[in-house]
Amino acid sequence: MTNKQTFNQEFGKHGEDLATSFCRQQNFKIIKRNYRSRFGEIDIIAQQGDVLHFIEVKNRSSDLVPGRYAVDTKKQRHIRQTAQAYLVQNRLVNECLVSFDVIEITDGKLEFLENCFY
Numbered sequence: 105m106t107n108k109q110t111f112n113q114e115f116g117k118h119g120e121d122l123a124t125s126f127c128r129q130q131n132f133k134i135i136k137r138n139y140r141s142r143f144g145e146i147d148i149i150a151q152q153g154d155v156l157h158f159i160e161v162k163n164r165s166s167d168l169v170p171g172r173y174a175v176d177t178k179k180q181r182h183i184r185q186t187a188q189a190y191l192v193q194n195r196l197v198n199e200c201l202v203s204f205d206v207i208e209i210t211d212g213k214l215e216f217l218e219n220c221f222y
Contacts, residue, residue: 119163120147123207126214132157141189144182148207149190155201157218158187163209171208172217180204180221 124134132150139146148159160183162171175183183204191197206217 115163115165116161119209120161122163122209122212122214123148123159123161126207126216127157127159130216136190139186139190141186143185143189146183146186146190155203156191156196157203157205158183158190159205159207161207161209165211170210172206172220175206175221 120137124137127134127148127150130152132152134148134150135156136149137147139149146158147161148157150157150159160175160179162174164171187202187204188197191199191202203219204221206220208215208217
């Protein structure tokens with residue numbers, strides 16, 4: 105593994121740690137981090153009230169290209185498919201409301217984009 109790959113992994117994990125802390129401060133219950141299926145990965149699965157949140161975290165060191173733009177239609181499709189796999193695996197299909205969210209972190213400033221795609 106190169107130094108750049110190691111840095112990117114650590115930077116990404118740090119962003120997920122910040123996002124997890126934010127979620128806990130907002131009274132989310134963290135269900136799972138880095139859930140993987142054959143379709144992809146979801147950074148954070150959390151529950152707030154009766155809503156299950158599937159959260160993609162994008163950590164950036166500059167605001168030249170905001171992280172939200174990295175969650176394009178292809179990435180959204182993979183997140184939806186992975187969420188469906190989670191719901192089926194845990195027998196939650198039609199049992200709860202879901203929200204697809206993005207937490208964007210730029211230079212340490214966090215923005216929560218709730219229910220930003222379907």
